[in-house]
Amino acid sequence: MVEITVCVGSSCHLKGAYEVIKEFERLIPFYGLENSVELKAGFCLGRCTEGVTVKVGDRYFTSVAPKDVAGLLEAVKNGNWKED
Numbered sequence: 798m799v800e801i802t803v804c805v806g807s808s809c810h811l812k813g814a815y816e817v818i819k820e821f822e823r824l825i826p827f828y829g830l831e832n833s834v835e836l837k838a839g840f841c842l843g844r845c846t847e848g849v850t851v852k853v854g855d856r857y858f859t860s861v862a863p864k865d866v867a868g869l870l871e872a873v874k875n876g877n878w879k880e881d
């Protein structure tokens with residue numbers, strides 16, 4: 798199970814975190830990853846100046862936009878984030 802945390806702290810919220818979450822919710826079933834990923838909303842991940850921050854497994858991604866979500870999920874699907 799790969800944990801995906803989208804920051805919904807105030808800065809990321811203003812930069813569109815909600816749209817990013819919506820895109821994850823839309824695409825997780827599209828990629829058949831319902832049983833492989835756990836989507837969470839998190840509080841400030843400490844990168845507020847860098848746009849919407851998303852943590853996938855133990856890696857951080859900044860300036861995440863809805864258009865980036867497919868690429869992240871494809872990487873997860875391809876096994877780049879093998880975790881227990």
Ligand code: FES
Nearest residue numbers: 806809842844845
């Ligand atoms: S508010 Fe998202 S990293 Fe701080």
